[in-house]
Amino acid sequence: MKRHIFLLLLLISLVxxxxxxxxxxxxxxxTAKEAVEKQEKQDSVLEELEKINLExxxxxxxxxxxxxxxxxxxxxxxxxxxxxxxxxxxxxxENQLPAQLELLINETDDLDTIKKGLVAMLASPHYKxxxxxxxxxxxxxxxxxxPDPTRSEGGKEITAANKxxxxxxxxxSMLLQADGKLKMDIAKDAVKSFAQTIGQSNEVSLVVYGxxxxxxxxxxxxxxxxxxxxxxxxxxxxxxxxxxxxxxxxKGWTPLAGAIQxxxxxxxxxxxxxxxxIVSDGAETCxxxxxxxxxxxxxxxxxxxxxxxxxxxDGKTENQLKAxxxxxxxxxxxxxxxxELKNTIQYEWLPSTLDLAWAxxxxxxxxxxxxxxKIGEHYPKQLWTIGRRESHRLRxxxxxxxxxxxxxxxxxxxxxxxxxERSEAMREVYTAMAKKNREKAEAKxxxxxxxxxxxxxxxxxxxxxxxxxx
Numbered sequence: 093m094k095r096h097i098f099l100l101l102l103l104i105s106l107v108x109x110x111x112x113x114x115x116x117x118x119x120x121x122x123t124a125k126e127a128v129e130k131q132e133k134q135d136s137v138l139e140e141l142e143k144i145n146l147e148x149x150x151x152x153x154x155x156x157x158x159x160x161x162x163x164x165x166x167x168x169x170x171x172x173x174x175x176x177x178x179x180x181x182x183x184x185x186e187n188q189l190p191a192q193l194e195l196l197i198n199e200t201d202d203l204d205t206i207k208k209g210l211v212a213m214l215a216s217p218h219y220k221x222x223x224x225x226x227x228x229x230x231x232x233x234x235x236x237x238x239p240d241p242t243r244s245e246g247g248k249e250i251t252a253a254n255k256x257x258x259x260x261x262x263x264x265s266m267l268l269q270a271d272g273k274l275k276m277d278i279a280k281d282a283v284k285s286f287a288q289t290i291g292q293s294n295e296v297s298l299v300v301y302g303x304x305x306x307x308x309x310x311x312x313x314x315x316x317x318x319x320x321x322x323x324x325x326x327x328x329x330x331x332x333x334x335x336x337x338x339x340x341x342x343k344g345w346t347p348l349a350g351a352i353q354x355x356x357x358x359x360x361x362x363x364x365x366x367x368x369x370i371v372s373d374g375a376e377t378c379x380x381x382x383x384x385x386x387x388x389x390x391x392x393x394x395x396x397x398x399x400x401x402x403x404x405x406d407g408k409t410e411n412q413l414k415a416x417x418x419x420x421x422x423x424x425x426x427x428x429x430x431x432e433l434k435n436t437i438q439y440e441w442l443p444s445t446l447d448l449a450w451a452x453x454x455x456x457x458x459x460x461x462x463x464x465x466k467i468g469e470h471y472p473k474q475l476w477t478i479g480r481r482e483s484h485r486l487r488x489x490x491x492x493x494x495x496x497x498x499x500x501x502x503x504x505x506x507x508x509x510x511x512x513e514r515s516e517a518m519r520e521v522y523t524a525m526a527k528k529n530r531e532k533a534e535a536k537x538x539x540x541x542x543x544x545x546x547x548x549x550x551x552x553x554x555x556x557x558x559x560x561x562x
Contacts, residue, residue, distance in 0.1 A: 141200075144208040148517035150223055150525060153475070158217030161188055170218050170481060171474040179481055181488050189213075189492055197498045206499075207510055214485040216478040226471035229529045231464050231536040233456045234285060236544055254364045255325060256294045257355045258283055261372035263302035263315075266342040268373075270404050270429060276342045279371050279403060282433050284337055286369070291328025294367075297358065298323035298336055301351040305344040315344030316378035319354045348372060348416070349380025352398065356389040365395025368420065371433075372402065375409040382412065386420035397422040403433055455541035461533065468529030472522045479518030486511040 145152045165182075181189075196209040260283055266276040287296050304318035305311030323336040352368070359366035368389070376382050386398045398420025402413045410426060417424035427433035456464065487508060494504040 141205055141208040141212060144211055146204070146207055146211065146514075148514055148521060150521055153219040153518075153521065154223045156211065156215050156219055159211070159213050159215040161185055161192065161213045162215065162217050165217060167218050167221070170216055170478045171222075173473075173477055174480060179484050181485065185485075186488075189489055190496060193489060193493050193498060194496070197493065203503060203506060206503075207507065210486055210489055210507075214482060214489060216482050218478055219475065222471050222475045222478070223525075226475070226525050226529065229468050229471065229532065231533045232467070233460065233464065233533075233536055233540060234288065236455075236540060236547075254294055255297075255359070255362055255366045256290055257297045257299060257325070257358060257366060257368050258287060259351045259355060259368060259370040259372075260298065260300050260337075261302060261346060261348070261370070261374060262300050262340055262342045263346040263374055263377070264307040264342055264344055265346075265374045268404075274342075275373055275404060278433060279373075280337050283371060284334055287328060287333050288330060291333070294328075295325055296323065296328050296333070297321055297325035298333065299351060299354055299358075300340055301347050301354075302345055303340040303343050307344050312345055312378070316347045316350065318344065319347055319350050321354070321358065325358065345377045346372070346374045347378040347380060348374075348376040349382040349385040350378060352382055352385035352389055352416070352420075353380075356385065356392060356396075359389070359396060360392055362393075365393055365397070368396070368398045368422070370398065370400040370413075370416075372400065372413065373404055373409075375405075375412045382416045383419045386416045390419070390421050394421075396420070400424050401433065402426050404428055455544050456537045461537060464533040464537075465530055468533055469526045472525035472529065475525065476519060476522035479522070480515060483511050483515035483518070486514070 144156065164184075192213055196206060196213075200206060200209070260279060262276065266274070266279065268275055270278060283298070287298070290296065299319065299321050301319045302315055303320070305313075305315035307315070322339060323333055348370075351370075355366070355368050359368075389398060390396050398417055399422040400413045400417045402410050402424065405413065405426070410424075414424040490499075490504055490507045490511060493499045493507075494501070499507070
């Protein structure tokens with residue numbers, strides 16, 4: 093009996109031993125597999141970090157992937173100037189950083205790789221957008237109108253009175269496109285340049301019509317009543333005139349007769365004659381009689397005239413606009429494109445070419461250059477701002493690693509120096525980008541100046557040819 097019990101115990105012991113051995117083998121195999129997976133993951137992370145270039149240049153900044161902890165950082169937050177203040181870490185970011193920094197240090201103790209890891213976590217997500225915007229900058233100087241002094245159409249010359257009223261159609265049809273651009277935008281640009289030229293020797297007013305309500309029947313009364321002098325008759329001011337032109341959009345119906353009546357009421361108190369300039373792409377739609385309104389305007393003062401440019405109009409509209417100009421002792425011109433609109437204003441509406449040597453917009457002056465420099469510096473300055481923010485984030489992260497003893501004091505000192513150097517390199521990139529845009533502005537100004545000088549020389553030669561005194 094004892095022998096049987098002994099054999100049974102021996103058998104149980106052998107079975108348990110075999111089970112334990114098998115379990116140890118499984119555990120060993122799992123541990124080895126986990127180690128391999130861990131190593132592969134670490135190698136993958138390090139391989140990704142190796143792709144990051146720590147060089148600070150316009151090209152490399154544009155290629156840096158957004159920091160993986162910066163997904164929720166908006167453009168608006170990033171570009172707010174910080175002045176001399178030290179931006180505080182976002183609360184969520186501050187909570188995430190310690191664990192992420194510990195993972196980084198567990199993967200590597202190489203300082204260059206740590207730097208790349210910090211950039212991979214904390215780089216601004218907006219470098220590429222800002223650099224692209226900066227590189228797209230083009231100076232926006234107003235183009236001078238320099239009509240060919242030898243051009244002659246054989247028609248009667250339009251001589252401006254001392255006062256000029258510009259009537260600008262802002263009906264819904266001006267929302268259509270011509271040459272890939274809104275007709276309203278094209279007309280606004282043309283009127284701005286025309287006013288700057290004619291405003292040198294005339295008082296100017298701008299009246300807009302059809303700019304309220306909509307083209308629907310329910311808004312007809314409101315829209316047809318929308319006739320407004322948005323730039324009061326007076327001396328020309330570029331800043332104020334441009335602000336007036338930019339203050340409205342195309343909306344509704346076309347009260348052409350009402351606009352002419354408005355001009356007639358305004359000019360009734362003027363002793364001298366008034367020249368009315370109308371830019372329109374449509375006929376009367378508010379049940380008025382623009383031909384009679386034009387006749388009435390001239391009846392009040394025989395020196396009044398009505399000149400019209402029909403912009404991209406159909407035959408029926410053109411016939412009405414021609415009749416309106418004829419009734420107003422003026423001229424009608426047709427423009428089917430943005431270029432024709434510009435040329436018509438240049439060649440047909442401006443006063444005598446030979447008397448306009450100093451009335452045209454010349455090359456940009458010092459104040460205009462300063463304004464353009466500021467525009468060109470806008471995006472480069474934003475890059476410098478987000479670079480400074482990033483530098484502060486890097487230094488905060490380095491401080492956290494030091495406080496948690498993840499790095500030595502020497503490593504912390506070296507990393508902080510690197511963060512400062514990176515910030516200074518950002519400043520150099522900002523300076524180079526701003527300089528590039530400044531040179532664009534200067535080149536454009538020089539090109540405009542050259543065209544103006546060539547035009548003046550042509551004017552001088554023509555005057556000498558005709559025996560005029562320059």
